[in-house]
Amino acid sequence: MNPLSGHTAGETQTRRPKLQPPKKYGVYLLNDDYTTMEFVVEILTEVFGLPHEKAVAVMLLVHHEGKGLCGVYTRDIAETKQQQVSKRALDAGFPLLCTVEEM
Numbered sequence: 001m002n003p004l005s006g007h008t009a010g011e012t013q014t015r016r017p018k019l020q021p022p023k024k025y026g027v028y029l030l031n032d033d034y035t036t037m038e039f040v041v042e043i044l045t046e047v048f049g050l051p052h053e054k055a056v057a058v059m060l061l062v063h064h065e066g067k068g069l070c071g072v073y074t075r076d077i078a079e080t081k082q083q084q085v086s087k088r089a090l091d092a093g094f095p096l097l098c099t100v101e102e103m
């Protein structure tokens with residue numbers, strides 16, 4: 001099978017494999033009592049690329065509701081964001097948790 005044309009050797013008909021759009025994964029921050037608001041805003045601006053105003057809004061939503069969506073990505077990118085958050089939190093000595101959930 002030629003994966004581009006969908007042709008198998010000797011076939012005259014084109015069979016295109018059914019391609020599914022990639023699944024989407026949400027990356028969430030969880031609230032805790034120890035991580036500073038300033039650090040969470042820094043995570044949201046530097047890791048998730050949110051403008052400062054939106055970062056403050058998401059941080060406050062997590063603070064009040066317990067959990068909040070930071071962004072939606074393909075699986076690899078979502079897991080990389082999660083690793084970046086975990087490393088920054090560990091390095092800074094905060095217990096900040098980040099989850100990835102299929103949407």
Ligand code: TYC
Nearest residue numbers: 029030031032035037062063
């Ligand atoms: N609750 C924290 C505080 O009062 C702030 C905070 C917000 C922590 C969001 C984590 O994901 C979080 N300092």
